Amino acid sequence: MEVVVAAVAWALSAVCGSFPPSNTLGLCGGKPIESLLRGKLSAGAQIYLSGSDGYAKATNRWSVLDAPTTNIVVVPSVANDVSEIVKVANSMNVPYLAVNGGHGAITTVGKMKGGIEIWMDSLNSVKLSKDGKTATFGGGILSKAVTDSLWTLGKQTVTGGCECTSLLGPGLGGGHGFMQGRHGLIADQFVSMDIVLASGKLQTFNASSDLWWALQGAGHNFGIVTAVTSKVYDIEHPDWAYVSFLYTGDKVEALYRSINKYLLQDGAQPVHIINYSFFFNDPSLDPHKPVIMFYILQEGASAVDTVYTQPFIDIGPLMTNAAGGSYKDLPEWTGNANDSPPCQKSGLVNIRFPIDLQVYNVQAQRKVYDLFASATQETPALNGSLFLFEGYSTQGVKKVPHRSTAYPNRPANLLVAPLLTYPPGGKKLDRTAAKLGESLRTILYEASGLKEKYTYVNYAFGDETKQNWYGYESWRQDRLKALKHKYDPLGKFSYYAPIA
Ligand SMILES: Cc1cc2nc3c(=O)[nH]c(=O)nc-3n(C[C@H](O)[C@H](O)[C@H](O)COP(=O)(O)OP(=O)(O)OC[C@H]3O[C@@H](n4cnc5c(N)ncnc54)[C@H](O)[C@@H]3O)c2cc1C
Known part of the structure; x- marks a missing residue:
């Protein structure tokens, strides 16, 4: 044939x-x-x-x-x-x-x-197993469809925080989300996958296969997942609450010092707490400098406890907002719903320069704020950019043994990335934006005291090293290369953060 x-x-x-x-x-x-x-x-x-x-x-x-x-x-x-x-x-x-x-x-x-x-x-089907402990999803299902369909069955699982991305796009590279403090990454939920390999053969993989390790963190490199069976959980805490604070740029030090002290707590952020902030420009709020939006999300509450909110009220925000609701409201509250600006495909360039951190270095936060402020003023085309600081709870991620999956940096506490947004067309602007993104993350990396620079593969710009994406240990790189050689020797799946 x-x-x-x-x-x-x-x-x-x-x-x-x-x-x-x-x-x-x-x-x-x-x-x-x-x-x-x-x-x-x-x-x-x-x-x-x-x-x-x-x-x-x-x-x-x-x-x-x-x-x-x-x-x-x-x-x-x-x-x-x-x-x-x-x-x-x-x-x-x-x-x-x-x-x-x-x-x-x-x-x-x-x-x-x-x-x-x-x-x-x-390929967007959902089927709950008889024992209610797993569900099988079509390989093209999007986050919102996962959450909504499970919710009607009294179940939930880990998805990305954003409604418009898929389950597998994030999941094959790890996959961070609101439930990771409880259950780990999206990839930690996988139980089996049907995959079309480079030969065209459709095969089922699970933990008994040598490939399984790589599918949880470097999975974009090996085939096309037509279906995935993942762990699902009874909804234990349907209620969630948020409080948001809007600060002017003079509060950078106070804000990130307080996040370190009252929320992150040297990697011991409570499992029911998530913190999330970003710098952005809004001339109606501050005509000259970016402002800072900061959220605390709390699971199992109808209002965020004052023990968490008071230190941030004391800093003196320009505005605050708060609401209680359900888990399903989180994307809308944080600007990650299908109709929120970050989900739109508006013909723009959107590039990120991620870096994993353990804690905020307050002086470095000041430096990146100042650079973000001056650069987005000097180059107005970059004015719609954001600088994202994501502080999910991490217990579920850290409890999975570090060597057991290809996801390379489980000890990280923070996922940080400038997101530079601008209209396409100019090579010069591309270079300016890339240089800015790299400078911003270099400031944070150099101040972090970390030996290794991890750049989350799903946020990566594209010019990072394989060590930045998949880990510094030589055994990780060797193992990935050997699996790539075995399952995709001709490099048919070598477009998204290629191993080889
Ligand atoms: C607005 C926004 C919010 C985000 N939020 C989060 C978040 O909360 N957590 C997080 O971890 N990441 C998040 N990300 C990053 C996200 O993980 C990546 O952008 C991811 O690539 C998006 O997947 P996609 O399916 O939407 O994109 P696509 O471009 O469709 O897919 C990305 C790549 O995944 C591979 N792929 C997709 N489907 C399959 C499949 N079935 N089988 C094999 N390979 C496949 C392909 O190589 C493809 O190039 C976010 C990104 C954006 C833009």
Whole structure:
């Protein structure tokens, strides 16, 4: 069968006037591969060619810098479709990339040129197991669908904090979220996965496989997950509350000193507390400098306890807000709901320069605030940028043995990243933004006293080292390389933070 496919591809490449066949897709606008696929896909699968509404929707991305280029979108409706797409693409030597929520911003994905986007959107099923301890999700399910569908069953699991990203995009690289203090990362919930490998073979993996370790932290490198079974939990604490404080920039030292002292507590932040802050520009609040939004989220409460809020009231915020509600309100409160600005795909460049920290260095916080302030004033195109400081509770993450998964930095307390946002178009602006992002994280890294610089793979800019993404221990790197060699020797899945 492979031979027939290759022969047809060859013939079609001749019709299209392209040689070698890897060019066929680009020159013929996806038509030859479309013809090959039509006969192989299930009735529910969709194919979108450039110019169609479906294509526009499927290829719309959160960040447009170094986005992958795609000539055809295929939307599988069953797992076997993914297998067929991979086999056909391999036979034509055409690259392919799984796309889910479309929020993967790492610039390495831009190395996919003229390939097939496998849009996972239709694989969005949810099935609770009989014993209620796990659920099986389609490989294209988005966070909100996970939370909402489980909630109606009295269950929940760890997802990213944002409604619009997928379960697997974050999860394959670890996956931070509001429930991680209780249960660990998204990846820590995985129990088994159905994966289409680079050969096109669909195979089920679980903890008994050598690949399992790598799927929990470096999982974007090995295949396309068509379904994942994850641990789910009874909803123990449906109630959550938040309080937010808006501060002017003169409060930087007081704010981050207090977060260290009253919340982080040397890595002992209470499991029911999350703190989250960001710098941003709003001339109506301060015409010259960024302001700081700071949230405390508390699980199992209808209002955040004063023991946590009083130190931050004492700092003297410009404004405060507070509400009680349920777990499902968290994305909206923190600006991560489907209709919140951070979820939108507005044709902008969105690049982050992450760094894991243990504690806030107060002097360094001042330095990065001042640099963020001056740079976003000097370059008005960067004015919509944010500087994110995420302080989830970490008990669940730390209790998983550090060596047991490819996720490389379980001891971290803080996930920090400037998010530089600007309209695309100028190489000079790209360079200015990248230089700023790098300078900001370098200030924090140098002040941290940390020997190793970890840059969370799902927030990474794209120019970091493999050690920054996957760990400094040589055994980690060796193990990843060996698995890559075994499962994806030709590097078919080497666009998102590639191991090799
Ligand atoms: C607004 C926003 C909020 C975020 N919040 C969080 C958060 O709370 N926690 C967190 O950890 N991260 C968060 N992130 C980062 C997020 O983890 C990454 O951006 C991630 O890549 C998004 O996944 P996606 O499916 O939306 O993007 P996509 O671009 O669709 O996917 C990213 C990559 O994942 C791989 N992939 C996706 N689906 C599959 C699959 N089924 N099988 C195999 N590979 C697959 C592909 O390599 C793809 O290039 C956030 C990002 C944004 C933009």
